[in-house]
Amino acid sequence: MAIPAAGGFDPVLGFALVGALGVGSQWLAWRLRMPAIVLMLAAGLLVGPVLGLFDPSEVFGDLVKPMVAIAVAIILFEGGLTLNFHTLSDAAKGVRRLVFIGGPLGWLVSSATLHYVAGLSWATSTVFGGILIVTGPTVIAPLLRQAKLQKRPAALLQWEAIVNDPVGALAAVLAFEVVVVLQTATSMGAAAYEIALGIGIATILGIAAGWGLSRAFREAWVPEYMKVPVLFVLLLAIFAVSDAVLHESGLLAVTIMGIWIANADLPSYTELRRFKEHATVLLVSGVFILLAANMSMQTLMSLDLRALLFVVAVILVARPLPVLLALAFSNVPWRERLLVAFTGPRGVVLVAVAGLFGERLVELGIADADRVAPLAFALVAATVVLHGFTLTPMARLLGLTASRKPGVLIVGGSRFAVAFAKALQKLELPVLIADPNGAHLRNAREEGIETYYGDVLSEAAEHRLEFMAYEKIVAATDNDAYNTLVATDLAPEFGRDNVFQVKRVRETSSRHALPSTLGGRAIGAGQTFFELNARLVEGDEFRTTRLTGEFTLAQWREKNPQAVVVAELGPNGNLRFLGPDDAPRDLDGVQLITLGPARQERRDVK
Incomplete structure (x- = not known):
């Protein structure tokens, strides 16, 4: 007989509740023609901090963070599977600018916003600012499906979200290592070596896994019925090994692995991608429910006027400014620049990574780092609701939807x-x-x-x-x-x-x-x-x-x-x-x- 966990929930019942709330929210959103992300967020908050019916930390204990980490890795891998280079076409230049110019600019502007608007120290602002590069494929994908954007703006948003997710996590790692050097006796050379080694191993592992899996599938070394299980096991292994070398580098490894497979022209690619899409629907809904329900009422009540000003500044300045500068004098029309600049929803990667580094900074003795998690959640909640309801009308106003009628x-x-x-x-x-x-x-x-x-x-x-x-x-x-x-x-x-x-x-x-x-x-x-x-x-x-x-x-x-x-x-x-x-x-x-x-x-x- 199962022993009930704290709060009266058996872990198995907890899994069932998360699944029912997540998939149920997506189905209800489809019926009501509403953004699914908004309903999932509301459902998690309702059963968690609002009513106190479900606390994932009590029900699942220490398994919450590993579950979220693995789910995010699978979501990013599936996102990488959608990034076929042929889909870039005339959006390639814009994507390169968003990653190589918009990313660093976003880091700089976000760090300044955190320091001057949210009132955080430079140490915390620099680490958190790196994470804010992330725009969230878990949110972008369902929004694009609902808005039915034209190809180029959709490609810009999708590629930026998926590629910048591991980049943002690694930027936070880089900033965190610098903070560790300043707070401890660790040398800058040792920190730089650790970061370079982690990124290098993640890149090698991602390419090797993608190449090896593609070769094995093409040469029929794996029977058809075992392809998906082999894919999952290899994905988890690559993520775990890379993360063991440098925390958060596993996200980079699995993303590279997914992109390699997407461009390998595999006969089994369509079946693999469809199965992964189904798994991702479950994982996205589950992770959103878990993270929302895991918030405490005390954390939510700690959000003040400065937090509100920070969210407004990110939406109106820290997001649009780097994007507009990055896409200036490019072949991207001004309407598409505006749409991309004012579309920056954040998702589960931001909340998960921000919570992790917030705890680590607190352990180093940086007091204001405890505000990182609630600020991250406030930004995710605000952008999810805002873009969930405004992306489609804004795209229609700018004439960037594929069609208004069926x-x-x-x-x-x-x-x-x-x-x-x-x-x-x-x-x-x-x-x-x-x-x-x-x-x-x-x-x-x-x-x-x-x-x-x-x-x-x-x-x-x-x-x-x-x-x-x-x-x-x-x-x-x-x-x-x-x-x-x-x-x-x-x-x-x-x-x-x-x-x-x-x-x-x-x-x-x-x-x-x-x-x-x-x-x-x-x-x-x-x-x-x-x-x-x-x-x-x-x-x-x-x-x-x-x-x-x-x-x-x-x-x-x-x-x-x-x-x-x-x-x-x-x-x-x-x-x-x-x-x-x-x-x-x-x-x-x-x-x-x-x-x-x-x-x-x-x-x-x-």
């Missing part, structure tokens, strides 16, 4: 695709037709529909297309196998409920039936490519109809008995595609996109 990507340039795209355009929805055969796109271009000549599954499409601008995919080529491949490949990215394909010709045959894991959802009346195009040749057309209180769905049915509802656009702007078994909603303001016989006057003209 777009549709149609694969295949057939008569059906062009007619359907024109109907979507009447509702002012973004639409793109893609086809690897340029001749198939001629009619679409003549109708003024945006096109992409190439394979949507190619690496070129991934770098050139703004996939975030499109919410739904319709695979409608004359090749059923290719439609199934497109729908299957893009389903994890867009969500299986948002990927559709025309009915396969031999779908009803048991010999050719496919499992539910392959392909997309049916669209319209569940007709094949050839049946849909034949309907248009025979005189059918796409129409848009708005339902009102005076003109209901039943009345529309009575007037259009042979028409099929393919999609509906709700009053709130939500686009919904309908399959053979789906019924449209009979609501005032719903706009139907239907395929049916042309009106009599149009048939007469033809």
Whole structure:
């Protein structure tokens, strides 16, 4: 029988509570269209310092810090896995400036802000200022997913957050070692040697692990079912060994390892990344709940006016100034500079590393170092809430969102695709037709529909297309196998409920039936490519109809008995595609996109 921990919580029950609060907050945020980070932070504070129901330090004891450290390492590794150099393209110069110029400038300005505004000593300010370089991939990733930014500003924020995370931690290590030299008899040479050795070993370990793992996977030295376990074990080993040499250097090692694997062109890369993304969702939510719940009410109450002024100064000065100076005279447009400059949410790495160095500075006899942890938490809470609610509106104001309305990507340039795209355009929805055969796109271009000549599954499409601008995919080529491949490949990215394909010709045959894991959802009346195009040749057309209180769905049915509802656009702007078994909603303001016989006057003209 399990022995209850302090506060009445068994550790297993504590894990279950953290998981339920974290994942539950993310699900609720998705339903309410709110920033998930904000709800996770609120949930942790509510069950922790506010209600006193859950104290991670009492439930898990000394395991809290190692759990957070390992979780942060895995999160940074997953972030490194997303940093393929091909995704940089024209953002490369901006990223280099943000790291090599913005990082040191941010350290300098943040240290000055801590000293003159927050009132900390120069020793504490210098160490804490290095940590403030960190902008937090744990926060940036969900915010970018929600805001749907254009590629370049999204790449700038994502690369800066992931690359600067270990850089900020190492900057804090460097400053801390200098403080140790000044406070003790340790020589500067010995401290410099320790730092150089730690960074060098971390870099070598990261590159060696990335190269070795890529080679092992490519040469089939590891069976498919063991690839993820081997990856996890190696990741933890690299982090632990590097951290043992120099504390916080493990973050650099795992980030380099992730970047190497991301650029190794592995056949298993997609599966590894998707699994890691799922793990990261759990870890991000869990770490936020743990850190928020672990705050004491005494710590929160210690925040005063100077703490508020410090947070305001960081948001309005210490973050924007280094970014604007770093990106000055670059190829980054001014709108993107403003967005990046005023978007600097901090996350779990800042809180975890700040708490660690705050304790170490206190042990060295620096009294004001005990303010580091509460100031770090105040900054994280303020920036998470602020950017969680303002990033999307600000991006829209600056014209940097991929799209305000749910777009549709149609694969295949057939008569059906062009007619359907024109109907979507009447509702002012973004639409793109893609086809690897340029001749198939001629009619679409003549109708003024945006096109992409190439394979949507190619690496070129991934770098050139703004996939975030499109919410739904319709695979409608004359090749059923290719439609199934497109729908299957893009389903994890867009969500299986948002990927559709025309009915396969031999779908009803048991010999050719496919499992539910392959392909997309049916669209319209569940007709094949050839049946849909034949309907248009025979005189059918796409129409848009708005339902009102005076003109209901039943009345529309009575007037259009042979028409099929393919999609509906709700009053709130939500686009919904309908399959053979789906019924449209009979609501005032719903706009139907239907395929049916042309009106009599149009048939007469033809």
